[in-house]
Amino acid sequence: MENSPCQCMEESYQELVKFINQYEGESESLIMVLHKIQETLGFVPVDLQVKVADVLRVPISKVFGVISFYAFFTLKPKGKYHISVCKGTACFVRGASKVLDAIEKKIGLVPGDTTNDGKYSLEIVYCLGACGLSPVMTINKEVHARLTPQRIPEILAEYT
Numbered sequence: 001m002e003n004s005p006c007q008c009m010e011e012s013y014q015e016l017v018k019f020i021n022q023y024e025g026e027s028e029s030l031i032m033v034l035h036k037i038q039e040t041l042g043f044v045p046v047d048l049q050v051k052v053a054d055v056l057r058v059p060i061s062k063v064f065g066v067i068s069f070y071a072f073f074t075l076k077p078k079g080k081y082h083i084s085v086c087k088g089t090a091c092f093v094r095g096a097s098k099v100l101d102a103i104e105k106k107i108g109l110v111p112g113d114t115t116n117d118g119k120y121s122l123e124i125v126y127c128l129g130a131c132g133l134s135p136v137m138t139i140n141k142e143v144h145a146r147l148t149p150q151r152i153p154e155i156l157a158e159y160t
């Protein structure tokens with residue numbers, strides 16, 4: 001099944017099911033429970049969304065609405081290389097949108113998504129605390145500064 005946990009996740013997954021079961025009927029615990037899932041697995045799988053809705057007794061549409069609303073939650077696991085492009089004010093005025101376009105074109109991905117091979121995931125963030133070096137992005141924990149669209153292919157080539 002597409003959303004079944006892989007072997008390596010099985011233990012965390014079973015722990016999460018136990019965790020969710022502690023909140024039976026407690027709809028007010030929805031965000032906290034989703035946070036726990038996101039922190040543990042790095043995303044919120046669809047079958048756990050259904051489980052949360054069922055146990056906490058909230059409509060599945062509400063669970064999905066919360067996940068869609070908060071950027072913290074993701075529906076897919078992050079890629080081996082997680083790219084965070086800053087579109088905060090300083091980066092935006094110095095061309096972050098064009099940098100983002102170049103990344104999207106190069107890896108065929110939109111923000112919030114992960115490539116099918118699990119190599120790259122992409123998100124937009126709003127200020128990485130390095131405004132003086134804008135536009136900025138991080139790939140995993142490495143910072144890439146003073147970006148231009150032209151530099152994107154050469155930078156991404158370091159992450160294969």
Ligand code: FES
Pocket residue numbers: 086087088089090091092126127128129130131132134135136
């Ligand atoms: S606005 Fe991009 S690092 Fe601050």
